Amino acid sequence: MGTKLFGLNDKKNWHDYLNRLNNKDVYYTPEYCEIHERNGDGVAQLYLYEEGSDFVLYPYLLRCLNTLPHLCQVTQKYGNLYDITTPYGYGGPLTNVKEEARLNEILSRFTNSFRDYCKNADIITEFIRFHPLYQNHNLFTCGEKFYIRDTIYVDLTKDYDEIWANYDTKNRNRIRKSKSYDLQIKHRNRNERQDLLRLYNSTMKRTGAKEYYYFSDTYFQDTLELLGDNVELIEVVTEEEKVVMSVIFMLGDEYIHYHLLGSDQEYLRLATNNLVVDYMVQWAKERGFKAMHLGGGYAGNNDSLYRFKKHFNKNGALPFYIGKQIHNETIYKELAASIPEECQGYFPVYRHSNLTQTRPAEKMIKIL
Structure with missing residues (x-):
């Protein structure tokens, strides 16, 4: 020993x-x-x-x-x-x-x-x-x-039809509606983080997040550069080429993690967050990942962030x-x-x- x-x-x-x-x-x-x-x-x-x-x-x-x-x-x-x-x-x-x-x-x-x-x-x-x-x-x-508190995960070993069926009904409807808009989902290079920083900070301010959840530009830069192939920067872009949502997903051998996200308040009605999570569920499943971990809420099992995540798996709570x-x-x-x-x-x-x-x-x- x-x-x-x-x-x-x-x-x-x-x-x-x-x-x-x-x-x-x-x-x-x-x-x-x-x-x-x-x-x-x-x-x-x-x-x-x-x-x-x-x-x-x-x-x-x-x-x-x-x-x-x-x-x-x-x-x-x-x-x-x-x-x-x-x-x-x-x-x-x-x-x-x-x-x-x-x-x-x-x-x-x-x-x-x-x-x-x-x-x-x-x-x-x-x-x-x-x-x-x-x-x-x-x-x-x-x-x-x-x-x-609980956190939420999506079991990617199941057929996508079964995963979709475990989405909340309102969530499925919002995703369908979001797909009807002229939006594009793009995978960004690691040096294209300016919109992520802008949207993340505005989201933290809007939601009243504690100071602990604020990060510097260097932190985002280090995350994207050091993790390399173990990170995906995903953004939603309008037909006018405006970035209205940006999120980092981190990748392990079998698990993919919904990490840091920012979204434009004016475009929340387009359900861009719902659209991206559903897209990445399919993307990760196609690449053999076994679970997507969405995390939990800010303060428990009843805040808006937790409820949003639970919409993606009604039976996916983990302590x-x-x-x-x-x-x-x-x-x-x-x-x-x-x-x-x-x-x-x-x-x-x-x-x-x-x-x-x-x-x-x-x-x-x-x-x-």
Whole structure:
């Protein structure tokens, strides 16, 4: 048995282990993690626990607490302190072990190994957003895990007629009507992102999205360039050549993800969003993908975004879980002691948005 720690300078070995999984997803790749390292969200790492040909791998972002000014008294006392989190989206541990008895054994030893690593590396807390399609919250055997909300997926292994039948009736009607307009769906080159940025930011402003959901032009550029063949930029264009909807889909081995989208409010009545999702369902199915993950809503199972996604599969809800772990209770209590009462209940409490931005100020888009 043994452990290894890979960074972005060791992408080959990182990919070698991912390729030994039955189904490598884009969220686990070093390129996806690199997007967020470049965005200032932390240092991308892959922790590997290995026993012969069996292994557990776990990608995350390592963040330094010493950069948070409100923690300076504690960090000056202890030196460099860290926490870890899943990059924007989904992640958590994965393993190539399938047999149940063997799975329980290796997960137990992985958990002990990773706990020891965190203790020795001065990692105080851990926050995980588990992958709904993998349902890997079941692999989390320590700390706490919580159901947050449902996400929606489309099963692409079914015949398209069956997929279409699982669409909500109003959704099918909107797609039919959208096809009657003079609209074109275009696959764009990775350097044609100007309309995506414009439409995405206007959509976030229109929907009242939190600052966390705003991204810089560099973030979009890095996403399109680093993911390469694992990303599709799709746009809807009117007969006047006006781009009225733009969306990024990310591609894994078997899963395709509806990622970041922007649409022109004046053209929402044309149901361009519905049109594109249906088009990409067919596009992905023709290329052998097994599932399209649409994600969830902003705040639960009742907001407009969740309802829109559910229109594409009435029976496609998947539970989304998060995981929380405190690796050093003593230091965490000291860090939490300096945090105002109104911030308590957030995890980790010292990263509450009232105290510090999720991303460095220079990386943020100004909300107009």
